Amino acid sequence: xxxxxxxxxxxxxxxxxxxxxxxxxxxxxxxxxxxxxxxxxxxxxxxxxxxxxxxxxxxxxxxxxxxxxxxxxxxxxxxxxxxxxxxxxxxxxxxxxxxxxxxxxxxxxxxxxxxxxxxxxxxxxxxxxxxxxxxxxxxxxxxxxxxxxxxxxxxxxxxxxxxxxxxxxxxxxxxxxxxxxxxxxxxxxxxxxxxxxxxxxxxxxxxxxxxxxxxxxxxxxxxxxxxxxxxxxxxxxxxxxxxxxxxxxxxxxxxxxxxxxxxxxxxxxxxxxxxxxxxxxxxxxxxxxxxxxxxxxxxxxxxxxxxxxxxxxxxxxxxxxxxxxxxxxxxxxxxxxxxxxxxxxxxxxxxxxxxxxxxxxxxxxxxxxxxxxxxxxxxxxxxxxxxxxxxxxxxxxxxxxxxxxxxxx
Numbered sequence: 244x245x246x247x248x249x250x251x252x253x254x255x256x257x258x259x260x261x262x263x264x265x266x267x268x269x270x271x272x273x274x275x276x277x278x279x280x281x282x283x284x285x286x287x288x289x290x291x292x293x294x295x296x297x298x299x300x301x302x303x304x305x306x307x308x309x310x311x312x313x314x315x316x317x318x319x320x321x322x323x324x325x326x327x328x329x330x331x332x333x334x335x336x337x338x339x340x341x342x343x344x345x346x347x348x349x350x351x352x353x354x355x356x357x358x359x360x361x362x363x364x365x366x367x368x369x370x371x372x373x374x375x376x377x378x379x380x381x382x383x384x385x386x387x388x389x390x391x392x393x394x395x396x397x398x399x400x401x402x403x404x405x406x407x408x409x410x411x412x413x414x415x416x417x418x419x420x421x422x423x424x425x426x427x428x429x430x431x432x433x434x435x436x437x438x439x440x441x442x443x444x445x446x447x448x449x450x451x452x453x454x455x456x457x458x459x460x461x462x463x464x465x466x467x468x469x470x471x472x473x474x475x476x477x478x479x480x481x482x483x484x485x486x487x488x489x490x491x492x493x494x495x496x497x498x499x500x501x502x503x504x505x506x507x508x509x510x511x512x513x514x515x516x517x518x519x520x521x522x523x524x525x526x527x528x529x530x531x532x533x534x535x536x537x538x539x540x541x542x543x544x545x546x547x548x549x550x551x552x553x554x555x556x557x558x559x560x561x562x563x564x565x566x567x568x569x570x571x572x573x574x575x576x577x578x579x580x581x582x583x584x585x586x587x588x589x590x591x592x593x594x595x596x597x598x599x600x601x602x603x604x605x606x607x608x609x610x611x612x613x614x615x616x617x618x619x620x621x622x623x624x625x626x627x628x629x630x631x632x633x634x635x636x637x638x639x640x641x642x643x644x645x646x647x648x649x650x651x652x
Contacts, residue, residue: 244395245395246395246396246397247271247272247273247363247394247395247396247397248265248270248271248272248396248397248398248609248612249261249262249265249270249271249272249273249396249397249398249399249400249605249608249609249612250272250273250275250382250383250394250395250396250398250399250400251265251272251273251274251275251399251400251402251605252275252370252383252399252400252401252402252403252407252408253275253276253283253401253402253403253404253407253578254274254275254276254278254280254281254282254283254364254366254402255281255282255283255284255285255402255403255404255578255579255597256282256283256285256312256578256594256597256598256601257283257402257404257577257578257579257597257598257600257601257604258274258276258281258283258400258402258403258577258578258601259274259281259282259312259353259356259357259601260308260309260312260577260597260598260599260600260601260602260605261400261402261577261601261602261604261605261608262274262357262360262362262364262605263308263356263357263360263362263602263605264308264601264602264605264606264609265605265606265608265609266357266360266361266362267360268605268606268609268610268613269609270608270609270612271363272360272361272362272363273362273363273364273365273394273396274357274362274363274364274365275365275368275370275383275385275394276364276365276366276367276368277367277368277369277370278366278367278516278517279366279367279516280350280366280516281350281353281354281357281364281366282346282349282350282353283404283517283578283597284404284517284519284521285346285349285594286346286347286349286350286353287346287515287516287517288426288515288516288517288518288519289346289426289427289428289437289513289514289515289519290426290519291343291344291345291346291349291426291437292341292342292343292594293312293313293316293341293342293343293344293594293595294341294551294593294594294595295340295341295549295551295595296309296310296313296340296549296595297340297549298549298554298555298556298557298644299549299553299554299555300554300555302642302643302644304547304548304549304557304636304642304644305546305547305548305549305595305596305598305599306634306635306636307546307598307599307602307630307633307634307635308598308601308602309594309595309598309599309602311356312352312353312356312594312598313342313595315349315352315353315355315356316342316344316348316349316352317342317344317348318348318351318352318355319345319348319351319352320344320345320347320348320349321345322342322343322344324340324342325340346513365385365387365394367387367388368385368386368387369385369386369387370383370384370385370403370407370408370411371383371384371385371386371391372384372411373408373411373412374393374395375412375571378571378572379571379572379573380396380399380408380412380571380573380574381395382394382395382396383399383408397573397612398573398574398575398608398611398612398618399571399573399574399575400574400575400576400577400601400604400605400608401526401574401575401576401577401580402576402577402578402580402597402601402604403578403580404523404578404579404580405474405475405523405524405579405580406523406524406525406526406576406580408574409524409526409567409570409574409576409580410475410524412570412571412574414526414527414567414569414570415526415527415567415569416524416525416526416527416580417524417525417526417527417531417584417588418473418475418523418524419473419474419520419521419522419523419524419525419588420471420472420473420522421472421473421474421520421521421522421523422441422442422443422468422472423441423442423467423468423470423472423483423486423487424439424440424441424442424487424519425438425439425440425441425452425487425490425491425515425519426438426439426515426519427491427511427512427513427514427515428511428512428513428514429509429510429511429512430509430510430511430512431504431508431509432508432509433508435512438450438451438491438494438511439451440452440490442457442464442467442468443468447464448464451494452464452490453494453497455497456490456493456494456497456498457490457493458493459493459494459496459497460489460490460492460493460494461489461493462486462489462490462493467486470483470486472520473523473524474518474520474522474523474524475523475524480518483518483520484518487515487519488514491511491514495509495510495511521579521592522579522588522589522592523579523580524580525579525580525581525582525583525584525588526566526567526570526576526580526581526582527567527582528563528564528565528566528567528568528576528581528582529563529564529566529567529568529582529619530543530561530563530564530582531564531582531583531584531587532558532560532561532564532582532583532584532587532588532591533583533584533585533587534584534585534586534587535586536558536587537550537556537557537558537590538555538556538557538558538639538644539559540559540638540639540640541559541560541561541638542623543561543562543563543623544559544560544561544562544637544638545560545561545562545565545599545600545603545606545607545626545630545637546559546560546599546600546602546603546630546635546636546637547559547560547599547636547637547638547639547642548560548590548591548595548596548599549595550590551590551593551595552589556590557639557644558587558590558591559637559638559639560591560596560599560600560603562603562607562623562626563582564581564582564583565577565581565582565600565603565604565607566618566619567582572617572618572619573611573617573618574618575604575607575608575618576604577597577600577601577603577604577605578596578597578600578601579591579592579597581600602635603626603630606626606629606630607621607626610625610626610629
């Protein structure tokens with residue numbers, strides 16, 4: 244039976260970054276994705292915004308595959324990276340460089356990255372169970388059109404966004420709360436645009452979620468605000484998807500009835516193929532990232548992530564946030580299900596952070612195999628040397644971001 248060096252569950256941004264990194268380091272790598280597309284929320288979820296790699300004060304802070312994916316996201320579609328994208332000073336979110344890409348274009352680019360690296364990819368494949376022996380994961384039971392079978396590996400990375408391996412193993416997780424939102428591509432008078440709307444927990448509606456359109460679909464802001472969504476209840480997930488599409492039907496009926504548009508001038512083009520939950524489950528890690536830890540030195544940092552909402556706020560990401568203190572010794576977490584809560588989770592849930600944590604997890608898994616060490620015994624110095632060799636800074640001071648030159652707002 245074939246045994247892979249590293250198996251990665253979840254083909255979103257973090258999973259792709261982990262897979263590409265491990266394969267580039269010579270590891271026999273398999274990537275398992277439950278949908279037909281890689282890219283996760285960025286592609287199948289139509290959340291097509293690549294948030295800043297810079298801190299808003301003129302400093303790029305995320306490098307490596309985060310930057311490579313930014314550039315690849317524009318390879319098969321429109322968009323340019325301006326020459327001065329790194330150098331804006333004291334810039335709020337709207338003034339920093341944010342790339343809006345075509346989701347389909349990103350799928351093509353990520354497919355290409357995986358093919359170039361030599362990653363084995365299983366699409367349309369669902370993880371059903373985790374196989375263990377002692378304190379080690381030995382395989383994952385999966386199911387697709389071939390039936391149910393087991394993929395075996397020596398190291399595993401859960402980049403599922405929902406900590407699916409962690410939950411199958413009964414590890415402690417933090418469940419998120421999600422608001423009612425919808426991003427969908429539509430044609431507006433011959434031009435493709437994104438229809439975006441949300442109803443937050445306080446009842447505030449944004450985008451195209453008008454009271455009239457909500458009433459047309461049988462909902463109100465208050466009723467939607469009361470709908471608490473974790474993303475780990477199967478029936479709830481199905482209802483969420485049906486409600487968002489039901490709202491869209493109500494929106495179009497309202498526009499047609501009010502003669503604001505016709506069926507020829509306004510209609511849907513693409514709908515998300517997955518629920519657009521931002522935060523589902525995060526592992527309770529050996530060191531969980533928490534509020535108030537921005538702009539602090541973290542001894543075992545594996546990379547830097549800028550707060551996409553405010554200038555001058557940069558987070559060092561602990562290696563210990565990528566594994567559970569009580570989990571198998573050969574399992575790491577990356578992307579939205581790594582260890583973070585509160586405001587830190589809000590920072591770590593987006594594309595640049597997913598790429599940073601995915602690449603770091605992949606690098607750590609490959610180094611541990613090379614050195615024949617349990618993951619938790621891999622020294623920070625060893626991992627830091629590999630990151631440095633690839634031009635990826637771990638600490639604020641490496642970029643000159645000491646207190647006098649840092650300005651947070």
